[in-house]
Amino acid sequence: MDSQNLEYINNLLEQDNEVREKIKEQVADLDKKTRTMSGVLNKIHSTPSSQLPPLLNQIKPVLASCKDTNASLANIIPANQFWRWKEMWSISLRNAVFAATLVGYLESGILLTLPQVREILGIDASWSDRYALPAEDYLHGVISLVNELSRLAVNAVTMGNFEEPIKISSFVKDIFAGFSMLNLKNDTLRRRYDSLKYDIKKIEEVVYDVSLRKLAPARSRST
Amino acid sequence: MSNATAVDLRNRGGLIAIFEEFRDELDDHNDRRERLIKQSRDITNLSKKVIFLLHRMMTDDASDTHTSTAGLEDRGDRARAFKAASRAKEKLREIQSIFANIRKELEGDRFWRYQRQVSPGLQEYIEALSFTHYLETGELISFGGVQSTLADEQGTPYFPLPLEDYVLGLSDLTGELMRYAISSIARRGGRNKANDVCAFVRNCRADFEVLTPYFKELRKKQNVTSQSLQKIEDAAYAIAVRSSEYDLSPEMLDDIVTRTVSSSFGSGGEEDSDKRKRPRDDDDGEYER
Numbered sequence: 209m210d211s212q213n214l215e216y217i218n219n220l221l222e223q224d225n226e227v228r229e230k231i232k233e234q235v236a237d238l239d240k241k242t243r244t245m246s247g248v249l250n251k252i253h254s255t256p257s258s259q260l261p262p263l264l265n266q267i268k269p270v271l272a273s274c275k276d277t278n279a280s281l282a283n284i285i286p287a288n289q290f291w292r293w294k295e296m297w298s299i300s301l302r303n304a305v306f307a308a309t310l311v312g313y314l315e316s317g318i319l320l321t322l323p324q325v326r327e328i329l330g331i332d333a334s335w336s337d338r339y340a341l342p343a344e345d346y347l348h349g350v351i352s353l354v355n356e357l358s359r360l361a362v363n364a365v366t367m368g369n370f371e372e373p374i375k376i377s378s379f380v381k382d383i384f385a386g387f388s389m390l391n392l393k394n395d396t397l398r399r400r401y402d403s404l405k406y407d408i409k410k411i412e413e414v415v416y417d418v419s420l421r422k423l424a425p426a427r428s429r430s431t
Numbered sequence: 432m433s434n435a436t437a438v439d440l441r442n443r444g445g446l447i448a449i450f451e452e453f454r455d456e457l458d459d460h461n462d463r464r465e466r467l468i469k470q471s472r473d474i475t476n477l478s479k480k481v482i483f484l485l486h487r488m489m490t491d492d493a494s495d496t497h498t499s500t501a502g503l504e505d506r507g508d509r510a511r512a513f514k515a516a517s518r519a520k521e522k523l524r525e526i527q528s529i530f531a532n533i534r535k536e537l538e539g540d541r542f543w544r545y546q547r548q549v550s551p552g553l554q555e556y557i558e559a560l561s562f563t564h565y566l567e568t569g570e571l572i573s574f575g576g577v578q579s580t581l582a583d584e585q586g587t588p589y590f591p592l593p594l595e596d597y598v599l600g601l602s603d604l605t606g607e608l609m610r611y612a613i614s615s616i617a618r619r620g621g622r623n624k625a626n627d628v629c630a631f632v633r634n635c636r637a638d639f640e641v642l643t644p645y646f647k648e649l650r651k652k653q654n655v656t657s658q659s660l661q662k663i664e665d666a667a668y669a670i671a672v673r674s675s676e677y678d679l680s681p682e683m684l685d686d687i688v689t690r691t692v693s694s695s696f697g698s699g700g701e702e703d704s705d706k707r708k709r710p711r712d713d714d715d716g717e718y719e720r
Binding site: 209210212213214216217220221224225288289290291292319321322336337338343344347382383385386387389390391392393 | 450456573598638
């Protein structure tokens with residue numbers, strides 16, 4: 209290899225390396241934030257719904273601080289190279305989506321849409337060739353949400369909240385109906401989607417137990 | 432997904448509409464992915480054909496210059512390499528037009544999304560291109576050299592050439608060169624050629640060694656390159672040792688080798704199944720006889 213070519217290659221390598229290091233730094237930061245959030249969110253399983261608001265307020269500033277990290281990432285990624293690097297932060301970003309959607313559900317009983325999550329996490333749609341929230345990552349986050357809610361259905365009953373499982377059941381069924389419309393290939397999303405039915409089964413069992421013993425008010429079933 | 436309205440529990444329809452959009456998006460992505468895999472496979476096949484063509488042209492024409500003297504032989508060999516390279520270039524243009532066609536599919540941020548689908552074909556193409564380039568110039572094609580074959584008339588690249596594909600494509604070249612050296616070793620002027628290739632591959636290996644920390648796959652390929660190199664070195668060694676036993680001029684040695692090869696295997700078709708071993712076996716046969 210002639211020296212000119214070698215130099216060219218080394219330059220490219222150096223540039224890539226610089227980008228990689230900078231991304232790593234930000235991803236570590238994002239990771240720290242999502243870990244903090246999931247630590248706090250773990251307490252929902254032992255917090256009565258009346259005491260949820262202060263808990264959620266604790267998470268919100270952390271969630272908001274993800275905006276800075278995301279903006280930094282968008283600045284680091286060279287134009288058109290979003291897909292080249294995205295594996296580096298996908299998992300962290302999915303965790304952030306999970307935290308955002310869980311807070312959304314706990315606060316208002318709704319599923320936050322992708323654009324809403326994007327807004328909460330401060331991911332500007334105009335960055336799309338550098339930094340974006342792809343459908344795939346959003347959907348992964350939503351599956352994590354369902355996983356978590358199946359746990360919450362059980363623990364809510366333990367805390368004496370018999371309505372929650374019924375609410376969750378209806379919410380999760382709608383999401384499942386949505387997922388079943390997708391033509392998923394054999395990838396991790398597909399495998400995780402396949403596992404959703406176990407969550408649904410678990411929630412159904414809780415609903416069955418609660419209904420059978422007439423613990424929950426009957427009107428909730430219709431929602 | 433353009434409207435940021437919330438989907439609440441009483442609005443299943445809204446959620447369905449949103450998932451419909453996801454479905455369209457995912458379908459679009461999967462379809463494009465499939466199309467690119469198919470194109471990449473076509474590129475791989477065509478590239479393999481170019482490589483076979485080069486091997487064939489470099490060995491089949493051997494008898495053309497059978498009676499020439501050493502000097503002319505050398506020139507005949509250059510001519511053959513040029514001829515082979517120009518034929519290969521025609522074929523390579525076919526591949527380049529496939530790349531031109533998939534350019535639209537790979538626009539903007541899409542290239543890196545589908546890089547893994549395009550990569551196998553791209554590497555095979557680089558292997559064929561660099562083999563052609565080696566036969567023509569005796570040199571390793573540069574990064575810019577490869578990129579310039581994947582660009583339109585204005586010189587705008589169809590897509591950014593990934594360094595990884597360039598390096599891995601070149602790494603595969605060493606295997607082809609080994610085959611080329613071994614199959615030509617038993618022919619007129621082949622031993623010099625084998626020595627040239629040997630030195631060239633040795634340099635490649637040294638150059639690539641520096642790059643191994645950056646590319647996972649290169650590590651494995653370096654091992655293959657080392658094996659290839661060793662095969663060429665062993666062959667060169669065997670030739671050197673044995674030719675020293677006989678006080679013959681290189682030309683006479685060539686004649687003996689050629690005769691032996693043609694009597695035991697016929698001419699041509701040497702680079703089929705076990706081309707790695709056969710030429711060396713030929714030599715053994717010759718001297719035992």
